Amino acid sequence: xxxxKTFSIGGIHPDKYKITTDSPIQDAGLPExxxxxxxxxxxxxxxxxxxxxxxxxxxxHIADADGIVSADVFSSVSGEVIKVEAVEGEFGYHEDMITxxxxxxxxxxxxxxxxxxxxxxxxxxxxxxxxxxxxxIVGMGGAGYPTPIKTAVPTDKKxxxxxxxGIECEPFLTADxxxxxxxxxxxxxxxxxxxxxxGIQNAIxxxxxxxxxxxxxxxxxxxxxxxxxxxxxxTKYPQGGEKQLITAITGREVPSGKLPADxxxxxxxxxxxxxIYEAVLKNKPLFERIVTVSGDCCKHPGNFLVRVGTPAxxxxxxxxxLCDETAQVLFGGPMMGTSAFNINAxxxxxxxxxxxxxDAMTHKxxxxxxxxxxxxxxxxxxxxxxxxxxxxxxxxxxxxxxxxHVSDCIECGCCAYTCPARLxxxxxxxxxxxxxxxxx
Amino acid sequence: xxxxxxxxxxxxxxxxxxxxxxxxxxSQKFAVADNPKVAAVEECLPQANCxxxxxxxxxxxxxxxxxxxxxxFAGLYCPVGGSKVMQxxxxxxxxxxxxxxxxxxxxxxxxxxxxxxxxVCYDGVSSCRIAARISSGQxxxxxxxxxxxxxxxxxxxxxxxIDPVTGIPVxxxxxxxxxxxxxxxxxxxxxxxxxxxxxxxxxxVACRNTQKGAVARKNCSAACIACLKCTKINPEVKVENxxxxxxxxxxxxxxxxxxxxxxxTGAIIYQRGTASKETPDD
Numbered sequence: 001x002x003x004x005k006t007f008s009i010g011g012i013h014p015d016k017y018k019i020t021t022d023s024p025i026q027d028a029g030l031p032e033x034x035x036x037x038x039x040x041x042x043x044x045x046x047x048x049x050x051x052x053x054x055x056x057x058x059x060x061h062i063a064d065a066d067g068i069v070s071a072d073v074f075s076s077v078s079g080e081v082i083k084v085e086a087v088e089g090e091f092g093y094h095e096d097m098i099t100x101x102x103x104x105x106x107x108x109x110x111x112x113x114x115x116x117x118x119x120x121x122x123x124x125x126x127x128x129x130x131x132x133x134x135x136x137i138v139g140m141g142g143a144g145y146p147t148p149i150k151t152a153v154p155t156d157k158k159x160x161x162x163x164x165x166g167i168e169c170e171p172f173l174t175a176d177x178x179x180x181x182x183x184x185x186x187x188x189x190x191x192x193x194x195x196x197x198x199g200i201q202n203a204i205x206x207x208x209x210x211x212x213x214x215x216x217x218x219x220x221x222x223x224x225x226x227x228x229x230x231x232x233x234x235t236k237y238p239q240g241g242e243k244q245l246i247t248a249i250t251g252r253e254v255p256s257g258k259l260p261a262d263x264x265x266x267x268x269x270x271x272x273x274x275x276i277y278e279a280v281l282k283n284k285p286l287f288e289r290i291v292t293v294s295g296d297c298c299k300h301p302g303n304f305l306v307r308v309g310t311p312a313x314x315x316x317x318x319x320x321x322l323c324d325e326t327a328q329v330l331f332g333g334p335m336m337g338t339s340a341f342n343i344n345a346x347x348x349x350x351x352x353x354x355x356x357x358x359d360a361m362t363h364k365x366x367x368x369x370x371x372x373x374x375x376x377x378x379x380x381x382x383x384x385x386x387x388x389x390x391x392x393x394x395x396x397x398x399x400x401x402x403x404x405h406v407s408d409c410i411e412c413g414c415c416a417y418t419c420p421a422r423l424x425x426x427x428x429x430x431x432x433x434x435x436x437x438x439x440x
Numbered sequence: 441x442x443x444x445x446x447x448x449x450x451x452x453x454x455x456x457x458x459x460x461x462x463x464x465x466x467s468q469k470f471a472v473a474d475n476p477k478v479a480a481v482e483e484c485l486p487q488a489n490c491x492x493x494x495x496x497x498x499x500x501x502x503x504x505x506x507x508x509x510x511x512x513f514a515g516l517y518c519p520v521g522g523s524k525v526m527q528x529x530x531x532x533x534x535x536x537x538x539x540x541x542x543x544x545x546x547x548x549x550x551x552x553x554x555x556x557x558x559x560v561c562y563d564g565v566s567s568c569r570i571a572a573r574i575s576s577g578q579x580x581x582x583x584x585x586x587x588x589x590x591x592x593x594x595x596x597x598x599x600x601x602i603d604p605v606t607g608i609p610v611x612x613x614x615x616x617x618x619x620x621x622x623x624x625x626x627x628x629x630x631x632x633x634x635x636x637x638x639x640x641x642x643x644x645v646a647c648r649n650t651q652k653g654a655v656a657r658k659n660c661s662a663a664c665i666a667c668l669k670c671t672k673i674n675p676e677v678k679v680e681n682x683x684x685x686x687x688x689x690x691x692x693x694x695x696x697x698x699x700x701x702x703x704x705t706g707a708i709i710y711q712r713g714t715a716s717k718e719t720p721d722d
Contacts, residue, residue, distance in 0.1 A: 092560075092576030094651065341560055341575040363563065396594075396625075424565040431570055 004209055004234035007244040010381035011236040012414045014335065016210065020174045020294050023302040025182055028291075028318060030105060034077050034309030035087055035097045036062065040348040041138040042145050043069030045096060054081045059108035059285055062098055065136070071146045072136035076287035076307035079103040090331055092341035100309070111284045117185055118281040125197040128280055135279030136349075137286050141165060141240065141269035142332065144350045147276070150266070151197055157261040159198050163249055164191055166207040166214060166270045167233060167240040170333025173353045175290040176270050178303045180207065180214035187270050188218070188225050190277035194268060201227040205270070206249055208235045237335065238412035242267045244381050256408050271352075291347055293319045295356035297326040309346045312354050316343065319356075327359035334361075335413045367423040376415035376425055382408050386415035390428040398439070401432040409433060477506040477533060484528040485518060490596050492519045492619030510535055519543065519633075520597075520617035541635040543618040545599075545611050549630045550646040550707060551584040552606035556660035572627035580659040583628055583649045585609070591622040591631065613640075613711075635688055639713035643686055643696035645670075647707040650681040657705070664707040673698050684708075 039045035046063035056062060056075040063073035079102045086094035107113060123131065133148040153159050164187065168176040180187060191203040207215050209232045218230045233239055233248055243254045245267055252263040260267055268276075271289065278284040287308050294301040299320025306315065312329065316322060322329075322343075330337040331351055339362075347354070376386040384405060392401050409429045416426040481502040489497040493516065495504055505516055513535050518525050522542055530537040558578035562571060568590040576582040587607045592600045599615035600622060602608070613636075622631040628648065636642055645664055649656040653665030666682040674695045678685050684707070686699065692710065700710035 088580075091574065092580050093582045094655075338574065339564075341580070366566075424570070427565050427567075427570045430573060431567075434573060 004232060005248045006234040006236050006239060007247040007381060009383055010379045010414060011238065011244075012379050012417055013235070014171050014237055014417065016235075017171045017294075017296075018174050018177070018210070019172070020292055020301045020303055021177060021211075021213070023174075023178070025178050025290055025303045025305050028304035028306045028310060028315060030077060030102050030307065031310050031314040032102055033082075033311075034100050034102065034307060035311065035344075035346040036073060036076065036100065036309035037089065037346065037348055038063045038073055038096045038098065040073065040144060040308070040350060041071045042143065043067070043071070046070055046073045048084055048096070048098060050081050050084065050098060052081055052084055055079070056081060056100060057106050057108050059111050059287060061285075065133070065146075068149065069146060071138050072134065072285070073098075074136055074285040074287045075100060076309050077102045078106040088342050088345070090338065090340050090342060090345035097309075097346070112282040117189070119189060121189075121193055121196055121281070123196075123280065125199070128193055128197050131280045132276055135275070135285040137272060137275050137279055138349055139269060140271035140275065140289060140349060140352075142336065142350055142352060147268075147272055150268075151194060151276075153198065153261050153266065157264075159261055159264055159266045160200060161250055161265045162191060162194055162198060162200065162203040163245060163265055163267045164203060164205040164270055164273055165240060165242070165245055165267050166205055166211070166218075167245060168211075169208065169235070169237040169240045170335050170337075170353075172294045172355055173292045173333050174294075175292045175303055175352050177211050177214050179274055179290050180205075180211070180270055181217050183274055184214075184217040185221055186277045187273050188221055188228050189281070190273035191228060191268075192225065193276055193280050194266070194273065195227070198266065203228050204249055205230045206233050206245055207231070208233050208239060210235045238381055238410065238414065241381065241410050241412060243410070256405060286349055289347075289349060289351070291315065291351055292353040293355075294353065295330075296361055297323050297356040297358050299323065306347050306351075308349055311344045311346055312340065312351075313343045315347070315354055316356065322356065325358045326356045328357045328362045330355040330357060335417070336411065365422050367419075368421045370423060371421050373420060375418045375420065379414040379418045381412060381414065382410060384409060384429075386425040386429060387423075389432055390423055390425045393428040393432050398432055398435040402436060406432045407436060475503075475506050478502045480532045481505045481529050484521070484525055484532065486520045486525065486617075488520050488596060488617070488619070490520060490617070490619040490621060492617065492621070493517060505529055505533060508533075514538055520619055522617075541637075543633045543635045544613045544616040544642075545618055545620075545622055545631050546634050546642065546644050546646075546709075547585065547609055547611060547630055548632055548644065548646050548648050549583075549585040549608060549628070550662040550709065551579055551581055551660045552603075552608055552662070554606070555662040555706075556581055556584060559659075569625070569627045581649055581656070581663070582651070583630075583647075584660060585628065585630055590625050590627070594621045594625045596621065637692050637713070639693060640711070641692040641696055641713040642709075642711040643690065643692040643699055644709060645684045645686055645707055646709045648683065650683050652682055656682070662706045665705055667704060669702045669704065670699050670708060673702055 044066040047066045048063050050062045057078045060075040062075045065072050079100050082101045083099035087097040089095040129152045137147040139145045222228050246265045254263045275286045291306045293315050329340045329343050389404050389406050413426045485498040487498050493501050495501040527537040556579040559580045562578050566588050568586040568588045571586050577586045585608045589602050597615050599612040600609045603610045618633045647664035649663050656663035664684050666679050670677045696710040700708045
């Protein structure tokens with residue numbers, strides 16, 4: 001048996017809890033009201049184009065990218081704009097959102113809603129990038145970096161490998177898994193679209209080996225599509241991290257502070273690739289995504305096709321509602337996700353899951369003192385020394401954490417997960433990163 | 441056996457003597473002329489090394505004083521020692537003393553457990569700066585006190601304590617030296633160093649929430665709702681971004697009582713004359 005590929009240092013093996021692997025993607029349906037945030041990406045918030053009282057359709061352009069690092073926002077429902085102001089978001093802070101009351105389900109006529117798969121790509125690379133930009137696509141793996149900038153690699157850098165990130169290493173989440181099973185061909189066509197922009201022929205779809213169904217579905221098609229390879233990887237967290245995946249697949253290292261293009265790679269999440277397919281060949285902007293609703297307190301877990309802006313509470317109700325044991329509602333996975341302050345907060349382009357967890361699963365005893373076991377340094381996939389960073393942060397010595405390369409931290413949380421003294425090492429690293437950014 | 445002991449004493453003693461002689465001459469040769477004023481100024485300073493003056497510590501401040509001319513000296517101030525210490529330093533250096541009104545730190549939030557009840561349970565790390573990054577806090581007020589006491593931990597003078605009843609920190613005005621450590625650490629920027637009137641009275645708006653009145657009041661009954669009643673009592677009071685601010689120039693002895701009683705939500709706090717250890721609303 002050949003050894004499965006994985007990244008070289010660190011990593012952990014949390015329990016998988018992939019209880020929704022076999023649940024087909026269902027349509028979540030339409031809520032009464034949607035709240036569409038104008039900032040669902042890294043960069044500047046989009047500029048609002050609509051006013052109170054405006055009628056919109058599904059796919060109507062409602063907010064325009066402000067600058068290069070920004071993304072367009074589209075209406076996910078048809079109806080009337082009832083409010084254009086700040087609404088309490090996921091973290092309790094007020095964010096600018098466009099509130100739309102749903103009336104019917106009327107789509108923009110330009111969107112191709114036919115079920116057939118389009119296989120021809122009759123566009124030039126420039127046209128493709130423009131189409132991706134006009135569809136408001138951002139990295140759907142969680143980072144939310146605008147995709148057109150990432151895809152249009154600067155001419156001084158040469159990308160020779162396209163990697164499709166089908167690694168879903170967070171426990172519970174199965175959104176990408178189901179997408180690969182059900183939309184395998186569209187994803188592969190999407191990779192061909194990106195190939196055309198990059199001017200290369202190959203693509204590697206990386207899938208971890210605990211998704212046999214996705215591997216089978218994709219492998220069946222690789223005979224028809226030359227240049228596409230499915231690469232099974234060992235299951236290890238955080239294999240889905242961009243830099244970890246590049247190391248796992250190609251053996252190359254992305255230098256500190258540099259981009260994957262510097263290592264000759266481009267990594268795209270499979271969800272993003274599917275969105276690219278829909279945008280380029282079906283004229284459909286990004287306004288819906290797959291969300292896993294799961295957790296040990298979720299009565300009817302499943303994978304749903306959700307319109308952006310749908311309140312999380314709508315999905316929770318659909319899955320049986322909250323029960324007495326529910327202690328926390330998470331947006332995203334249990335490793336990197338955030339505990340929601342407000343469950344009426346909307347699903348965004350980046351929400352991969354909504355988890356309802358019990359106290360037994362989330363409760364963490366308060367931290368004691370560091371016992372200097374070094375486990376955090378052992379599991380850190382970047383090779384940092386979280387115990388040292390934590391110590392410096394506790395003494396407010398933020399400038400010194402720069403020397404510990406805290407800005408390279410990918411916030412995977414392996415250190416805090418593994419710490420036997422239960423120190424909140426991830427929180428310390430995040431604080432150090434934000435303090436350094438503020439001072440710069 | 442005894443020979444070894446004697447030999448040891450002689451050898452080690454000899455080395456020590458030789459080293460002492462060498463060190464003596466080296467220290468003579470490389471002696472740095474120390475400004476005697478620095479030591480004299482340092483004598484007067486409180487030696488808290490808090491950094492409240494903006495320098496790296498008391499020695500650094502003494503250095504700055506010793507090197508300063510009359511104009512530059514006027515810009516230096518030790519908030520911990522106050523006017524008394526500055527007068528001493530001035531007499532050491534032969535300058536005119538700087539007169540500054542005494543100041544203390546005040547908490548510009550009245551989001552007590554009663555005024556702003558907790559909506560969610562926070563069981564994360566007990567640090568305001570970390571909690572502020574995760575959510576708006578237990579109360580839901582995006583600008584209010586998080587009640588986790590980063591300011592208490594950073595105060596070197598034991599002047600801040602979390603009140604177990606109200607949940608928010610209370611400034612001990614007798615101990616506060618206005619060093620500014622709490623001002624810098626608070627992620628919500630709730631502390632402000634404010635002058636105290638001659639009789640010890642103070643008046644300030646204990647709120648920093650810039651949301652509209654109706655939204656702010658959903659989370660906290662003591663939020664400033666920008667009703668403008670305070671501006672009618674003294675036109676110097678400014679209301680910007682749905683939030684009132686009372687500048688230092690408003691004399692608390694004259695307007696304090698009226699401002700506090702005019703505020704419909706209790707966001708304006710009037711500290712009566714003769715410094716007491718507790719804020720009156722407690």
